[in-house]
Amino acid sequence: MGKYKDSAEELLEHIGGSDNISVVTHCATRMRFVLNDPKKADAEKIENIDLVKGTFTNAGQFQVIIGNEVATFYNEFAKMAGVGDTSKDEAKVAAKQNMNFIQRLISHLADIFTPLIPALVVGGLILGFRNVIGSIGMFTEAGNFSFAMFGEENALTLVDISQFWAGTHAFLWLIGEAIFHFLPVGITWAISRKMGTTQILGIVLGITLVSPQLLNAYGVPGAEDIPFWDFGFAQVEMIGYQAQVIPAILAGFVLAYLELGLRKVIPNVISMIFVPFFALIPAVLIAHVVLGPIGWTMGSWISNVVYSGLTSSVGWLFAAIFGFAYAPLVITGLHHMTNAIDLQLMSEFGGTNLWPMIALSNIAQGSAVVAMIILNRKDEKEQQVSVPAAISCYLGVTEPAMFGINLKYVFPFLAAMIGSSVAAVISVGSNVMxxxxxxxxxxxxxxxQVQYMIIFFIAMIVAIVVPMLLTFALAKTKMGVNAYKRLGK
Incomplete structure (x- = not known):
């Protein structure tokens, strides 16, 4: 008899039985269900199961928070329910049956950027570390540390005083450049992976967008002579699309749909030769002649609108709205769009004023959870969810905190949104990049960027203190009292 037999039986009953399960899989801490009829799942009864730490619905999947023992529990539950093992990709496909058109569109965008997130996070950390050792001046000419010289023009950095750190700084750029400048390769690969087409062709297409033969995208604005391919009857500019997001997305989908279409008309016996040939060459040509220029224009327009809005006289209003609304965007999945905008801003302006607000929103959600940890310090079951959730929030992953704690009570979620909004106004009002x-x-x-670190640190303190104080205050209001009554606490 299994260790989790009773809990598995209860979950199966309250989920609506085996017949209601279309697909089930699990991640690090959660069971992920795609249900034939989501209304049959009794979330309240499921959350009363001892092993369960919370439930929520996201991206068409009903998710049950189990904790670190989820893998063992999943195996026992799957055996009892008579459901087979299913991959996460299959679960996502099945989940789309519960999505509307907008949700499907956002899901497609998420499917493109989600595989790239580990590289983007590593790249961000590497550039951040290079920022610390190569841009922060805190040393005298004698090589002595002096915090009083922080930010002074004549202060020296670690790179200035140490050959080791100078070499490290130069070496790390190898990785940073590979991730951000050659991002189109990752995007076209991710699209081919998502569309089920030949992934190496996606990679090759991406390389043709950033080839060293082309004029680097960063050199285009000031270039006097742009090289070109001369076909006699037409000339095509040899422009690279380093760090460009939209041209890569457009090109990736053209290649994918060309390959899928050709598979339907070319016989299988010769498809290995002719499908890649007749898909890749037109895709590369279309990318450089049509989609590249169009995508560059679209990307520039979007980044200019965002940057101009945030740096205008009413930028504080844009910041307040974005800071307040970002967490709800995470719930809907719309936050994945900000990845593309951030990357475009970095390409156009050498930095992004959007990303700091996202970091502050994550901190605010984590701070609201910290307040709930203090308020509910005697609830051992909830501590098992809230403590890891707060830690992950402070490290940039907000879903466990939002779905496991803040949305369950509502008032800490609101407190975090307000705190995030205030911190965002400080960040944007100080032109933080x-x-x-x-x-x-x-x-x-x-x-x-170094010159904005102190003011951003102040914004971080606000994103910690304001949500905590508001959570304590709201817990004593009618909203807080009703939340505790609703949850039977």
């Missing part, structure tokens, strides 16, 4: 995206919580300060 980040060199890159990266870890979205407290370590995000490493990505902030």
């Amino acid at each position: 980040a060199n890159s995206i990266g870890v979205g919580g407290i370590p995000g300060i490493l990505s902030i």
Whole structure:
């Protein structure tokens, strides 16, 4: 008899039985269900199961928070329910049956950027570390540390006084450049992976967008002579699309749909030769002649609108709205769009004023959870969810905190939104810029441009203190009292 037999039986009953399960899989801490009829799942009864630490629905999946023992529990539950092992990709496909058009569109965007997140996070940390050793001057000419010289023009950096750190700084750029400048390769690969087409063709397409033969995208604005391919009857400019997001997305989908279409008309016996040939060459040509220029224009327009809005006289209003609304965007999945905008801002302006607000929002959500940890310090079951959730929030992953604690009570979620809004106004009002995206919580300060680090640190303190104080205050209001009554606490 299994260790989790009773809990598994209860979950199966309250989920609506085996017949209601279309697909089930698990991640590090959660069971992920795609249900034939989501209404049959009794979330309240499921949350009363001893092993269960919370439930929420996201991206068409009903998710049950189990904890670190989820893998063992999943195996026992799957055997009892008579459901087979299913991959996460299959679960995502099945989940789309519960999505509307907008949700499907956002899901597609998430499927493109989610595989790239580990590289983007590593790249952000690397650029942040280079920022610390190569841009922060805190040493005298004699090589002595002096915090009083922080930010002074004549202060020296670690790179200035140490050959080791100078070599490290130069070496780390090898990785940073590979991740951000050659990002189109990752995007076109991710699209081919998502569309089920030949991934190496996606990689080759991406390389043709950033080839060393082309004029680097960063050199285009001031270039007097742009090289070109001369076909006699037409000339095509040899422009690279380093760090460009939209041209890569457009090109990636053209290649994918060309390959899928050709598979339907070319016989299988010769498809290995002719499908890649007739898909890749037109895709590369279309990318450089049509989609590249169009995508560059679209990307520039979007980044200019965002940057101009945030640096205008009413930038504080944009910041207040974004800071307040970012957490709800995470719930809907719309936050994935900010990745593309951030990367475009980095390409156009050498930094992003959007990313600092995202980092502050994550910190604010974590701070609200910390307040709930203090308020509910005698609830051992909730501590098992809230403590890891707060830690992950401060490291940039907000979903466990939002779905496991803040949304369950509502008032801490509101407190975090308000705190995030106030912190965002401080950040944007002080023109804070980040060199890159990266870890979205407290370590995000490493990505902030040196001259803005102190004011961003102040914004971080606000994102910690305000949500905590508001959570304590709201817990005593009618909203807080009703939340505790609703949850039977």
